[in-house]
Amino acid sequence: MVKPIIEARDVVKTFGTIQAVDHVSFEVYPGEIFAFLGPNGAGKSTTIKMLTTMLRPTSGKLLLNGHDVAKDQAAARKSFGIVFQDPALEEELTAYENMLFHAVLYGVPKGQHTTRIEELMKLVDLWERRDSLVRTYSGGMRRRLEIARGLLHHPQILFLDEPTLGLDTQTRNVLWNYVNKLNKEEGMTIFFTTHYLDEAEQVAERIAIIDHGKIVAEGTTKQLTAKTKTKSLEKAYLKLTGEGIRDEISEDFDGLNVRSALRNQRLRG
Amino acid sequence: MDEIYILWWRQMKRYLRTRSRIFGSIGQPILFLLALGYGLGAVFERAGQGDYLQFLVPGIILQTLLFSGVFWGIQILFDKRFGFLKEMLVAPVPRVKVLLGNALGGTTISIIQAVVVFIVAAAFGFRPENWSMLPVAFLIIVVLSLTLASFGAGLASMVDDFQGFQAINNFLIFPLFFLSSALYPLSNVPDVLRILASINPLSYAVDALRYTMIHQTHFGLGLDLAVIGSALVVSVLFAVNRFNRIQI
């Protein structure tokens, strides 16, 4: 049997009286693309923060690559890369300098610095603006830079926390194509969170639906629809999480547009 | 090594790109130097204490290092608030290295500012007693800036907002500074002040600077250096301990 590369066992995180993550357990296997699907405030980011050593769990155990994340933080950090949901750029550096900083700090081999930075900055269409201070960047440009930066080094596990939030359709496609390529060519394990159903359906091999800090169901789209006796992931999702998500989808027109765009695109296979 | 360098490099870029910070942090000690040096100089001399400017400059150098180091700690708070700290904290680099790279940046900035203040003081007529002792003074400045930058980093890791940092400034840093022997000699002060100054590590720091710059000492260089060394160890341990605990 293959050992899981990411493992959460009965993990709880409370902030005061808020139970952000409520007895969550799951496993992700090497080379998988796994999605955490859930509405805002479900506990997705909190889970990622615990997995990536930013937060300590209140109780429970988290393992990356067999290392206990809480005990052996240094070893855990060697095995993953992450694109944060919230901004994490240095405003007083140029975009290129931000990329260079990341390349050095995250151990990209020296000989590959310039080629990789150029490749990724061209991929997100920021190469022309590489020497501008990030302070002068728009929100969308910052987001694209964060994505490019997150793909700069090639860890075993890549965490993407709502990576497509605030991205234009074109960059979304570029991102998922690139992520798929990394997954296929390097066997990189991908763990991403999203509240877009289509994204989870199209990109992920396995999905865990999380709501109010609890995993309410887990499996492939097929398994989820079978389990709920519904016809689509959307129906399954609604059945599992109740009303909550409806507000979110209808208020987010971008999500709807992207959904149909993605359907036509057939990103995988 | 590369990681430490890039962390330092980023601190320096940031410093050199925010001019207001440069002038603000050098302006304050120079203001003190002028206002106190010229304002109180005559009184000081009449009391038979000698040249006040000579006496004051080591204290002002210490002030520069103290406020520069602690103020630099705000950088960590900024990084926490604006997200960049995450980028550094989850890097596949031991946290001690992350802290060290950043703190070396803070240290370099403090040293630059102390040197500028020294040059300004020299322009106003300050003359070291013995020029050959200046390298020793410089070494002490280096150790003190690392100590105070670590202290600042530790403090900043403990608080979550700027108000918290402001409170630390008002209730810890300012009293520490004013209740040290930076601005007045301990020979003629009331017992309360003398006792408070004697348990304040900053007094020993300024005493060591005074010994090396104007050949005056209250505690003796040996004791000064022992206190400075211990303060360095304690500050670094404090910073490492606090920095390791940061959650974001």
Ligand SMILES: Nc1ncnc2c1ncn2[C@@H]1O[C@H](COP(=O)(O)OP(=O)(O)O)[C@@H](O)[C@H]1O
């Ligand atoms: N640092 C924090 N302090 C207090 N509450 C928090 C903190 N971080 C997250 N929460 C709360 O925990 C819950 C889950 O948040 P989060 O994990 O960010 O959700 P998601 O990423 O799924 O949108 C929310 O109710 C949020 O308000």
Ligand SMILES: [Mg+2]
């Ligand atoms: Mg989130």
